[in-house]
Amino acid sequence: GDVYKRQGINAEYGVCSYLLINFWDTRLQANTSAMKAIIINRIGDINLIMAFVLIYEQFLSFDYKLIFIFGNYLDINFFILLLLFFGAVGKSAQIFLHVWLPDAMEGPTPVSALIHAATMVTAGIFLIIKCSTLYDLSPVMQKIILIFGGLTALFAGSVGICQNDLKKIIAYSTCSQLGFMTAICGLAQYEVALFHLAMHAFFKALLFLSAGSIIHALVTEEQDIRRMGGLIFFMPVSYISILIGSLALMGFPFTAGFYSKDLILEHLFVSTCPISLFGLICCILASICTTIYSVRLIYFVFFTTSNISQRVLSNVHESNFIILLPLIVLNLFSIFGGLIFKPIFIENFDWLIEELPVLCVDTCLLYTSPSPRD
Numbered sequence: 001g002d003v004y005k006r007q008g009i010n011a012e013y014g015v016c017s018y019l020l021i022n023f024w025d026t027r028l029q030a031n032t033s034a035m036k037a038i039i040i041n042r043i044g045d046i047n048l049i050m051a052f053v054l055i056y057e058q059f060l061s062f063d064y065k066l067i068f069i070f071g072n073y074l075d076i077n078f079f080i081l082l083l084l085f086f087g088a089v090g091k092s093a094q095i096f097l098h099v100w101l102p103d104a105m106e107g108p109t110p111v112s113a114l115i116h117a118a119t120m121v122t123a124g125i126f127l128i129i130k131c132s133t134l135y136d137l138s139p140v141m142q143k144i145i146l147i148f149g150g151l152t153a154l155f156a157g158s159v160g161i162c163q164n165d166l167k168k169i170i171a172y173s174t175c176s177q178l179g180f181m182t183a184i185c186g187l188a189q190y191e192v193a194l195f196h197l198a199m200h201a202f203f204k205a206l207l208f209l210s211a212g213s214i215i216h217a218l219v220t221e222e223q224d225i226r227r228m229g230g231l232i233f234f235m236p237v238s239y240i241s242i243l244i245g246s247l248a249l250m251g252f253p254f255t256a257g258f259y260s261k262d263l264i265l266e267h268l269f270v271s272t273c274p275i276s277l278f279g280l281i282c283c284i285l286a287s288i289c290t291t292i293y294s295v296r297l298i299y300f301v302f303f304t305t306s307n308i309s310q311r312v313l314s315n316v317h318e319s320n321f322i323i324l325l326p327l328i329v330l331n332l333f334s335i336f337g338g339l340i341f342k343p344i345f346i347e348n349f350d351w352l353i354e355e356l357p358v359l360c361v362d363t364c365l366l367y368t369s370p371s372p373r374d
Contacts, residue, residue, distance in 0.1 A: 017041065017120050021107040033103035040100040044090020044124070051083035068133040076134060081141045084131055085148075092124025092178045095152040101175055105167040109212030112167060117205035121174060125181045125197055132190045143275045146186025150282030153179030157289030161296070166215065166223045169297050170207050173249060176286050177204070183279045184264045187271055195345035196260035202337045203248035203257055206330035210241040213319040213327065214301065219312050225297060230306030234316045239302050241327045246294040248334045251287065259338030261287070263346070 015038065022034035052062070054077050059067050088094070093101040101121065105112055115121060128135065128145070135141055153176050160172035177200050181193045214228075215221050217235055222228065232239045248257035265287070268280040306313060318324070 017104065017115060020111040020115065021104050023107050023111060027106065030106040033100075033106040036103055037100040040097055041090055043097065044087045047083045047090065048087035051080050051087060054080045054083065064130070071134050071137055076137055078138065078141070081131075081134060081138050082144075084127065084134075085141065085145060088124030088127045088182075089148065090124070091127065092121050092182065093175050094124070094148050094178065094182060095155050098152065098156065098175050102163075102168045102171045105165070105171050109167065109208055109215065112171070113205045113208035113212070117201040117208070121178060122197055122201070125178060125185070125193060128182070128185045129190045129194055132185075132188070135185070136188055142186045142188060143273070144186075146183050146273070146275050146279045149179045149181070149183030149186055150279040151179070152176070153183060153286035154282040154289070155179075157286035157293070160293040161289055163293070164224050164226055166211050166225050166228075166297070166301070167208070169225070169293055170204070170211060173207075173290060173293070174200075174204055176290065177249075179286065180261065180264050180283060183283060184267060186279065187267055187273065187276060189264075189267050191345055192260070192263045192267060195342065196264060198341060198345065199248075199256040199260040199337055202330055202333040203245045203255075206241055206327065206334050207245040207249065209323075209327055209330065210238050210245060213238045213241070213323050216319060216323065217316050218308070219315055222308075222312075225300040227307045228301045229304040229308065230302070230313075231316065232302040234313075235318050237318055237324055237327065239298075241331055242298060242301070244331050244334050246298060250291050250294055254335075254339070256334050256337035259342050 018034045018038040021037055022030050024030050055067065056062065058074070058077055058080070059070055061067060090097045104115060104120075107115070135145070156172045156175035156179060160169050160176065163169045163172060177196070181196050181200075184193045184196070214231065214235060215223060217231075217238070218228075244255070248255040251257045251261040265280065265283060268276050268283060308316070
């Protein structure tokens with residue numbers, strides 16, 4: 001079908017984000033953050049629309065399979081690939097268009113978990129994966145994607161170290177992990193990017209909902225980690241959830257993040273592409289930054305001397321079962337998700353071909369000429 005038209009629906013993600021971020025519409029900061037999100041995403045949408053116009057001009061169709069087939073035998077317009085990628089940059093908060101993502105924290109914490117784990121920021125990565133066959137035809141475009149991903153991972157990770165807002169630290173970690181996914185797409189390892197995207201959804205949702213549990217427990221709804229401390233004795237389940245989510249984010253062995261993040265670093269290490277060394281250095285430094293800000297967050301929130309007033313501290317307690325139940329479920333997936341889903345995403349990736357047409361195998365059999373990918 002004309003599935004490129006469906007990508008136009010991604011434009012409405014900006015509207016949904018605007019409404020969600022602006023949930024507390026009486027807050028001036030929420031208003032400005034929502035406006036920033038929708039304006040920057042509209043920049044990405046403009047690039048997508050221009051790419052669709054060029055696609056129709058060259059192929060007279062929006063059908064994925066037709067475009068993928070003819071793309072092997074026609075010189076595809078480089079600006080199509082560039083504009084599609086710039087659309088993904090806006091959606092997935094890559095460097096230069098990343099500024100809306102941290103400000104999106106003005107929305108309710110469950111909204112933050114939803115935007116970061118499953119919807120808004122993953123749309124750009126998903127778009128790159130969907131168009132993977134076209135990107136495989138342009139090594140230059142793949143190098144650009146790799147450079148953008150590496151720079152985003154390192155930049156966002158380094159900024160995360162300097163943040164003091166609980167939710168903004170996790171927000172910048174999302175931006176950094178999206179850089180990992182983009183970088184590995186630049187090496188044409190799209191199944192690894194999709195695998196990390198899925199695993200990231202588990203532990204990032206866990207981190208945000210755990211942060212929401214902590215903020216909810218503090219009557220003042222304080223988010224500055226410097227004004228917390230000593231909460232390990234009052235909120236043990238939230239502490240365990242933050243710990244497991246952070247370990248998975250850091251890629252601690254045998255957690256969900258270890259299986260996907262380690263694959264990204266391995267592919268960057270063994271790649272013969274000269275730009276992959278740059279991506280590898282950026283991703284390793286970003287991983288070090290991830291460890292620093294994760295440990296810093298846990299120390300300031302749970303272990304340092306409490307800076308909470310006695311009045312507030314006397315009312316701090318663990319969240320109720322309705323809040324803790326999703327944390328428990330996400331804890332399990334953050335630990336065992338990589339082990340469970342690795343065979344599906346990596347070893348048996350063929351089941352995703354129809355939905356994610358990385359290779360249009362059945363249709364390409366109609367042609368006897370070899371593909372440039374061969």
